Amino acid sequence: MKILLVEDDLDLGNGVRIALSDQGMEVVWLRQLSAAIRYLETNLCDLVLLDLGLPDGDGLSLLTWLQRKRQGLPVIILSARDSLNDRLRGLDNGADDYLVKPFELSELLSRVRALVRRSYGFDGENLSIGELKLNISTHRACIQGKPLELTASEYALLKTMMVRVNRVITRRQLEEQVLSGNPNNISNSLDVHMANLRRKIGDGYIRTVRGVGYIIDQQNR
Structure with missing residues (x-):
């Protein structure tokens, strides 16, 4: 399982990367919106963890790009934007789940596993x-x-x-x-x-x- 992590916070990004890697998942960690789009144009991954407040743009634009390219990738938003309108906007724009920062890594892992099961029906073997x-x-x-x-x-x-x-x-x-x-x-x-x-x-x-x-x-x- 290959996961693309788009997150500019060094401490959070490193913590998420380590937690996912410890579960046997391959993690590609990028810190800019433009880098994520370039990566997805030529590389395969199975799930995206997406911050919204990126240095070079709003993460929501990546959701729009994914829909336009018909990639159908499962996406979990990781954001400090915690209002109801922010959550609804993220989900309405194509995200599958929305997790408000700060969060427990154990909850993130559980949501990743659940989304993989829903999206692929895959038991790992x-x-x-x-x-x-x-x-x-x-x-x-x-x-x-x-x-x-x-x-x-x-x-x-x-x-x-x-x-x-x-x-x-x-x-x-x-x-x-x-x-x-x-x-x-x-x-x-x-x-x-x-x-x-x-x-x-x-x-x-x-x-x-x-x-x-x-x-x-x-x-x-």
């Missing part, structure tokens, strides 16, 4: 979408109970999309974050790998979003 199953520990996948013979690149693509079900993943993200990191990848052609993967798992799972990338829609299964 097993992924299931219709008749398609994947076990992260064993690197095995099956369809209708029959094992799938996947290459390393095909498995990496399938895992990436199943973990991020219902979210569009751009071609650039898949090419740079998934395929380029595989030393056994013979062909870097995303289209070739995706065609082979679709042939093996069957129709109706992977949907192309023209001009953007790919998505697995859980509601369609």
Whole structure:
């Protein structure tokens, strides 16, 4: 689980980073709005922890950017703005949860776990979408109970999309974050790998979003 922490306070940011890392989560910590947008343009993550009062802008503009890009990332706002109007504004602009500073790290961890379960239905090891199953520990996948013979690149693509079900993943993200990191990848052609993967798992799972990338829609299964 990769979490993007957008927080300019050094003490709070470091405390949150350590607490999440101790739970086995990978944390990318950035302190500016512009840096967060640049990161999200080319990198994958599973959840965003977002401060609103950033040095170079209001964190709410990141929510607007995420909606425009159709990334569908779960977001928890971490803010000292504690009025009802502030909380409603954050939630109405696309945040999934709102936690007022100061807060206990144990409460933040609980909310992160709850949001991950709601967003992905992921127990940390097993992924299931219709008749398609994947076990992260064993690197095995099956369809209708029959094992799938996947290459390393095909498995990496399938895992990436199943973990991020219902979210569009751009071609650039898949090419740079998934395929380029595989030393056994013979062909870097995303289209070739995706065609082979679709042939093996069957129709109706992977949907192309023209001009953007790919998505697995859980509601369609």
